[in-house]
Amino acid sequence: MNRVCEILGITKPVIQAPMAWITSPELVAAVSNAGGLGVLGTSAGSTEMVKTIEETVEEMRKAIHKTQELTEKPFGINVFPSDMDPYGFSKAMIALAKEEGVNVLVAAGSIAPDEYSQWKKDGFIIIAREQNPSVHGAIEAEKGGADIIVATGCDEGGCMPSLTTGTTAATALLSEYVSIPVLAAGGIVNEKMARAAKVVGAEGVFVGTRFILSKECRAADIVKKDIMDTHPDDFLVYTQQDGFARWRTTPHKYGKEGVEANKRGDMNPPQGSFFHGMYKGDLDAGVNTVSNLSSLIKSIDSCKDIVNELAAPFAE
Ligand SMILES: Cc1cc2nc3c(=O)[nH]c(=O)nc-3n(C[C@H](O)[C@H](O)[C@H](O)COP(=O)(O)O)c2cc1C
Numbered sequence: 001m002n003r004v005c006e007i008l009g010i011t012k013p014v015i016q017a018p019m020a021w022i023t024s025p026e027l028v029a030a031v032s033n034a035g036g037l038g039v040l041g042t043s044a045g046s047t048e049m050v051k052t053i054e055e056t057v058e059e060m061r062k063a064i065h066k067t068q069e070l071t072e073k074p075f076g077i078n079v080f081p082s083d084m085d086p087y088g089f090s091k092a093m094i095a096l097a098k099e100e101g102v103n104v105l106v107a108a109g110s111i112a113p114d115e116y117s118q119w120k121k122d123g124f125i126i127i128a129r130e131q132n133p134s135v136h137g138a139i140e141a142e143k144g145g146a147d148i149i150v151a152t153g154c155d156e157g158g159c160m161p162s163l164t165t166g167t168t169a170a171t172a173l174l175s176e177y178v179s180i181p182v183l184a185a186g187g188i189v190n191e192k193m194a195r196a197a198k199v200v201g202a203e204g205v206f207v208g209t210r211f212i213l214s215k216e217c218r219a220a221d222i223v224k225k226d227i228m229d230t231h232p233d234d235f236l237v238y239t240q241q242d243g244f245a246r247w248r249t250t251p252h253k254y255g256k257e258g259v260e261a262n263k264r265g266d267m268n269p270p271q272g273s274f275f276h277g278m279y280k281g282d283l284d285a286g287v288n289t290v291s292n293l294s295s296l297i298k299s300i301d302s303c304k305d306i307v308n309e310l311a312a313p314f315a316e
Contacts, residue, residue, distance in 0.1 A: 002314055003181045004204035007125060007147050008104060009074050011035035012311035013204025015127070015183060016211050016303075018078035018106055019158065021046070021279040022219045023211075025063050029070030030216040030303035035311070039076040039106050040067065042089070049275055057092050064100045076104030076127065081112035098122055106150075111137040113144025120145040129185070129206070131244065132161045138174045138182075148181050149174055150206045155187030157209040157290040159244045160237075168200045175201030187293035188310060195313040205310055209291040212278075215302050220281025223288055224300060226250070232295040239267045246271065246289045253284040 004013035016023065016031040018041035025045055028038030043056075045063025050056055060077075067075055077097050079090040097105065105119060108129045116126050128141040129150035138149050151174040153167025154160050165173075167186035175182040184197030185206035194205050212219050213227060230249040238258040239245045248255035254272035261269035277286020301309075 002203060004148060004183065007181070008037050010037050012307050013183075013314050014307045014310045015039065015076075015106075015204060015206045017158075017185060017206050017208035018042070018044075018076075018108070019208050019212070020044075020274055022217055023078075024218045025066035025070060026218065027211065027214065027216045027303065028067050028075050029073075030214070031211065031307060032067075032071045032073035032075045034304040034307035035073075036303075036307040037074060037076055037104065038067070038071075039078060039104070040064065040102075041078050042093075043275075053087065053089055053092050056089060057096050060093060060096055061100065064096070064102055068100075074104060075102065076106050077102050078106050078108060080109045081107060081115050083112070084109040094119065094122075094124075097124070107146075111141045111144070113140050116141065116144035116146050127183070127206075131159065132163050133165065133170045133174060135173055135177045138178045142178045142180050146180065148183060148204075149178055150183045150185050151175070151202070152206075153184075153186035154245075155291055155293055156185055157212075157247060157294070160186070160246065162239070162244050168196060171197055171202045172200040175203075187291045189291060189293050189296045191309050191312055193293065193296075194310045198313045204314060207306075207310060209294050210297060210306055210310070211303065212290060213294075213297050213300050214306055215300055219278050222281040222283065223278050226283060226288055227290050227294050228297070228300075230295060232292070235292050237292075238262050238269065240269055240271060246287055247292045249288045249290065249294075252288060254287045258287070 012035035014036035018039045020041045023041035031038035046059045128146035130137040151170035171184040181203035183206040184202035188205040258269040272286030
């Protein structure tokens with residue numbers, strides 16, 4: 001049996017990557033019901049911006065309950081280690097996950113072996129995703145008790161690694177040095193890319209962009225259309241957030257200004273609001289970020305069809 005499926009109690013090694021506002025209970029449940037693993041992102045269930053930890057926890061509690069109504073299958077929740085969680089949002093989310101019986105943590109950002117050991121004692125399954133994937137980090141994560149590692153290449157959407165390592169290189173390297181299974185992330189947009197990931201050592205895939213262009217994703221229709229309409233040569237990358245970068249689709253306010261800011265030596269330009277941009281659909285209000293391979297996605301499909309397509313190479 002596929003080790004990723006065995007560890008997570010799923011039937012297809014396709015993990016839907018957390019993407020903040022747009023990874024709603026409906027999307028998460030659809031992926032889990034299709035045999036993959038859905039993952040609630042931060043602000044996953046909210047339709048309004050809330051500020052305090054208490055409000056955020058209550059919104060997430062509602063999102064967890066809604067997801068549990070829609071699926072009896074396992075699903076996960078996105079957290080960050082404490083060095084990336086200065087206000088304690090993730091700490092509160094982990095306590096909530098324990099309370100509500102969500103037992104998979106997708107821990108993104110830095111590698112935190114000491115925290116993993118505690119989470120393991122608390123009964124969690126840990127999927128560790130270092131923002132800038134390194135062999136050292138993967139080995140430390142495995143020692144700390146992580147169950148699965150994500151190898152993210154700079155082909156990804158969202159806050160991509162500042163190192164110029166592509167998805168195949170990251171996957172090939174990390175899978176060579178750890179004995180736990182590795183998921184490939186970044187540009188896994190169709191069966192061909194999933195197959196390539198398998199060839200270089202992935203035992204499953206961790207997928208964001210392709211699920212944005214799913215029927216169940218609540219990203220605004222105008223955002224989906226913009227992604228579908230963007231010619232591959234029109235993608236631009238700009239650097240921000242301490243060296244992390246973002247691919248963006250054709251010129252809208254923040255992406256365009258970000259590129260100009262980079263040319264002037266400003267490496268931390270504003271990116272606008274995810275809530276007003278990708279979720280609500282005001283393209284000039286926030287950066288529209290997806291994988292640089294999004295033009296290979298030809299249609300908006302159901303999560304079931306997407307999971308089946310991306311899982312196919314791993315069944316062979
Ligand atoms: C729009 C968007 C938002 C994202 N938001 C988050 C997030 O809130 N937390 C996180 O850990 N990763 C986030 N990511 C990264 C994804 O979890 C994942 O690593 C990435 O989407 C995989 O690459 P792909 O988009 O090419 O499939 C985001 C990615 C995208 C495209």
